[in-house]
Amino acid sequence: MATVDLKDVEKVYGGAVKAVKGVTIAIPDKALCVLVGPSGCGKSTLLRMIAGLETISSGTVSIDGKVVNEIGPTERDIAMVFQNYALYPHMKVYDNMAYGLRNRGMPKDEIDRRVKDVAATLELAHLLDRRPRELSGGQRQRVAMGRAIVRNPKVFLFDEPLSNLDAKLRGQMRVEIKNLQRSLGVTSVYVTHDQLEAMTLADILVVMNAGLVEQMGAPLDIYEKPASTFVASFIGAPPMNLLPIVASGNGATLADGTDIGMAAPANAVTLGFRPEDVDVVMNADRPEGAVALPARVEAVEPVGAESFLYCAAAGNRIVVRVSGRATAKPDDDLRIVAKSEKLHWFDQAGKRV
Amino acid sequence: MTPRVVFPNKFLPYLLVAPQLAITLIFFYWPAGQALYQSMLKEDPFGLRSKFVWFDNFKRVLSDPSYLNSIKVTIVFSVATAAVAMCVALLLAVMADKVVRGKGFYRTLMIWPYAVAPAIAGMLFLFLFNPSIGSLAVLLRRAGIPWDPVLNGNHAMILLVIAAAWKQISYNFLFFVAGLQAIPKTLIEAAAIDGAGETKRFWTIVFPLLAPTTFFLLVINTTYAFFDTFGIVHAVTGGGPGKSTETLVYKVYNDGFVNLILGSSAAQSVILMVIVIALTAIQFRYVEKKVHYG
Numbered sequence: 001m002a003t004v005d006l007k008d009v010e011k012v013y014g015g016a017v018k019a020v021k022g023v024t025i026a027i028p029d030k031a032l033c034v035l036v037g038p039s040g041c042g043k044s045t046l047l048r049m050i051a052g053l054e055t056i057s058s059g060t061v062s063i064d065g066k067v068v069n070e071i072g073p074t075e076r077d078i079a080m081v082f083q084n085y086a087l088y089p090h091m092k093v094y095d096n097m098a099y100g101l102r103n104r105g106m107p108k109d110e111i112d113r114r115v116k117d118v119a120a121t122l123e124l125a126h127l128l129d130r131r132p133r134e135l136s137g138g139q140r141q142r143v144a145m146g147r148a149i150v151r152n153p154k155v156f157l158f159d160e161p162l163s164n165l166d167a168k169l170r171g172q173m174r175v176e177i178k179n180l181q182r183s184l185g186v187t188s189v190y191v192t193h194d195q196l197e198a199m200t201l202a203d204i205l206v207v208m209n210a211g212l213v214e215q216m217g218a219p220l221d222i223y224e225k226p227a228s229t230f231v232a233s234f235i236g237a238p239p240m241n242l243l244p245i246v247a248s249g250n251g252a253t254l255a256d257g258t259d260i261g262m263a264a265p266a267n268a269v270t271l272g273f274r275p276e277d278v279d280v281v282m283n284a285d286r287p288e289g290a291v292a293l294p295a296r297v298e299a300v301e302p303v304g305a306e307s308f309l310y311c312a313a314a315g316n317r318i319v320v321r322v323s324g325r326a327t328a329k330p331d332d333d334l335r336i337v338a339k340s341e342k343l344h345w346f347d348q349a350g351k352r353v
Numbered sequence: 354m355t356p357r358v359v360f361p362n363k364f365l366p367y368l369l370v371a372p373q374l375a376i377t378l379i380f381f382y383w384p385a386g387q388a389l390y391q392s393m394l395k396e397d398p399f400g401l402r403s404k405f406v407w408f409d410n411f412k413r414v415l416s417d418p419s420y421l422n423s424i425k426v427t428i429v430f431s432v433a434t435a436a437v438a439m440c441v442a443l444l445l446a447v448m449a450d451k452v453v454r455g456k457g458f459y460r461t462l463m464i465w466p467y468a469v470a471p472a473i474a475g476m477l478f479l480f481l482f483n484p485s486i487g488s489l490a491v492l493l494r495r496a497g498i499p500w501d502p503v504l505n506g507n508h509a510m511i512l513l514v515i516a517a518a519w520k521q522i523s524y525n526f527l528f529f530v531a532g533l534q535a536i537p538k539t540l541i542e543a544a545a546i547d548g549a550g551e552t553k554r555f556w557t558i559v560f561p562l563l564a565p566t567t568f569f570l571l572v573i574n575t576t577y578a579f580f581d582t583f584g585i586v587h588a589v590t591g592g593g594p595g596k597s598t599e600t601l602v603y604k605v606y607n608d609g610f611v612n613l614i615l616g617s618s619a620a621q622s623v624i625l626m627v628i629v630i631a632l633t634a635i636q637f638r639y640v641e642k643k644v645h646y647g
């Protein structure tokens with residue numbers, strides 16, 4: 001139904017604060033694009049510019065190939081789900097959902113049909129006569145979703161829609177949003193600071209940092225090939241282990257001189273490997289073509305299906321994920337082994353080499 | 354409910370409220386009692402003797418056409434004053450909400466008129482609209498309007514309403530500004546995305562959400578117009594021409610202090626007292642609780 005294109009979009013607040021510093025993203029029809037990044041990186045600002053709630057300082061935003069910079073939110077034919085839901089407190093659920101349709105002059109019976117349809121899909125049918133304050137957080141969230149869906153807009157915008165829910169509900173709604181978005185086939189932009197939400201929802205994942213796009217692509221591609229140390233440490237939980245290294249002779253060492261067991265590529269100053277990509281071995285064998293570091297277990301965190309070992313290796317904290325129960329105990333000395341194909345190298349500027 | 358603090362001392366609490374009780378008794382209950390007593394007395398034409406006549410004064414007052422006229426005048430005056438004061442204040446508050454630069458300065462300027470004493474405000478408008486020397490009266494006459502508040506009762510009423518409303522606008526403005534600020538911005542944004550233009554947003558979102566403020570101000574403004582406008586009436590029209598702007602409060606003064614019909618005046622005071630109590634009860638009962646979304 002619609003594509004969304006951002007070209008060199010910038011936002012300067014009050015002539016001084018540069019919140020978005022030139023972002024270019026192309027979102028194809030029916031795709032769900034997730035903007036993820038730490039708090040204050042400009043995600044909401046970008047989303048609000050797509051919605052028309054903020055002016056665009058420079059660059060262009062296009063919906064369906066048409067530049068909408070000068071078009072107000074009322075005419076953009078988008079729907080937005082706010083973090084605090086922004087339900088109209090003085091209107092019943094039914095009227096909350098019907099409001100946008102009435103404003104567009106839709107006939108009464110058509111409004112009624114649509115609202116009831118959507119209410120049935122979202123299991124809200126029995127709540128239509130309540131006011132927002134009489135609903136639970138999860139129900140309010142569904143009403144906010146319903147209000148967006150009932151309009152059948154060109155684009156859905158979500159600004160951290162699940163962050164006010166408890167963990168369990170958040171998981172459920174995440175799946176539901178994904179299913180709804182897919183079955184409705186509406187192009188969507190979804191803002192979150194939660195990397196798990198981002199990974200699971202995104203068709204296109206955009207990792208932002210300080211007003212800039214750090215990396216953009218399919219979630220698993222980003223997970224497997226993070227473009228920078230920032231992305232490496234932001235995507236994945238627990239985050240990737242990053243260790244500073246120095247080249248020495250035809251090998252490489254940690255900062256304190258500990259030999260890592262293999263050579264580093266040119267310019268690499270940081271070595272990274274994910275907690276799930278390492279093995280721990282108790283013996284002193286030195287496997288070929290792998291990084292092997294002596295480490296001491298500091299703490300063990302059993303989570304159930306897996307356990308995390310928090311280890312210290314020459315002043316660095318390394319997290320290791322092992323499936324099931326961990327056999328290691330605190331104060332055990334062991335060797336951490338990461339295969340060369342599972343290693344990530346980053347240069348001085350933090351870029352992948 | 355938070356648990357109550359229990360004082361071990363039996364007398365201290367009474368001692369602590371004693372001054373307040375004394376003041377209330379001496380300055381409120383005693384005069385109120387006097388008024389009640391007076392309202393049941395009737396004096397002879399020379400004011401030498403009086404006799405107890407039970408509710409005769411009330412019967413006479415309530416069937417007196419000039420009292421009924423005064424009720425009508427008061428209602429017209431109060432409704433008009435409250436309506437004008439609130440509409441203008443709301444309009445100004447909505448505009449102030451849009452001001453980006455100098456917001457604080459603008460608001461401070463708007464609050465000043467509240468500091469002007471009622472009688473002074475009355476004099477101000479009396480001069481401005483004085484048929485012979487008032488600058489605004491001259492403008493009106495130039496515009497072809499035969500402006501004459503001294504002889505025309507309707508004109509006198511309009512002048513009175515303007516003067517009374519003017520003073521109240523600042524107060525209403527403050528509350529409306531606060532009320533507008535309390536409306537979450539995302540609601541307005543959501544409504545904009547939902548296709549509502551600015552006017553539509555105001556009437557379907559902003560105005561309904563201001564209802565608690567509006568209701569509160571309605572009670573306050575009505576009370577003000579009923580009871581706090583003596584100074585303005587006295588300064589601007591003195592109840593005239595004829596009795597066309599004689600409000601209930603002003604009539605109490607006229608009958609009691611000018612015409613010295615003490616029994617009737619006292620009966621009128623008691624009726625006013627009942628109205629005040631009723632209005633206050635409404636205020637306490639509804640303003641805090643009923644008109645509230647959350």
Ligand SMILES: Nc1ncnc2c1ncn2[C@@H]1O[C@H](COP(=O)(O)OP(=O)(O)O)[C@@H](O)[C@H]1O
Nearest residue numbers: 013014017019038039040041042043044045046
């Ligand atoms: N209305 C505003 N005026 C000035 N600065 C703002 C405004 N809104 C956001 N900012 C600033 O812009 C930056 C990005 O904000 P935002 O887009 O809300 O971040 P995010 O949603 O990623 O947490 C922040 O530094 C924030 O302080």
Ligand SMILES: [Mg+2]
Nearest residue numbers: 040043044045
């Ligand atoms: Mg945000």
